[in-house]
């Protein structure tokens with residue numbers, strides 16, 4: 394099964410993927426995640442796997458759980474869909490479901506995600522956080538935040554073939570805070586911090602111009 398989450402920053406997409414992965418881990422499944430080389434996203438045992446890995450499209454995985462955080466920054470941007478890598482991932486997506494793989498991935502914007510991967514998704518999950526992100530936030534006691542803490546998030550879940558409306562679920566602050574211990578909130582995903590194989594312009598420039 395393939396599950397796609399989309400929604401704004403800080404709408405708990407990674408948190409809920411971490412939660413699903415944790416449940417899979419508890420069921421005895423191997424969990425794979427596209428952590429950057431510098432710091433792990435998940436706080437429980439897992440292996441590393443990113444669509445940016447050269448072997449991603451060819452590896453054979455069975456009965457496991459894959460988490461791909463910020464998918465459009467992880468090699469599945471719709472704007473590079475013709476890259477060999479993206480095609481390989483499309484083939485992988487087609488095979489993964491037959492092999493009992495749970496693949497959870499998220500993105501900020503649905504359309505930014507490679508089309509093949511989007512079309513293979515079984516479930517779409519729309520995350521909406523309340524309050525929405527604003528520039529600054531002051532608590533009632535005057536405490537300052539760079540962004541408002543989420544009071545609750547709503548998840549709209551719909552199947553790819555559904556002709557109805559999404560079913561909505563609400564998760565409140567105390568539950569959201571429990572999820573924090575499953576993952577590191579501040580990990581950032583860049584193509585350049587996931588794999589040494591990806592093109593790093595400053596390094597490439599140094600190699601070509603100033604060896």
Ligand SMILES: [Zn+2]
Nearest residue numbers: 428433434435
């Ligand atoms: Zn990791």
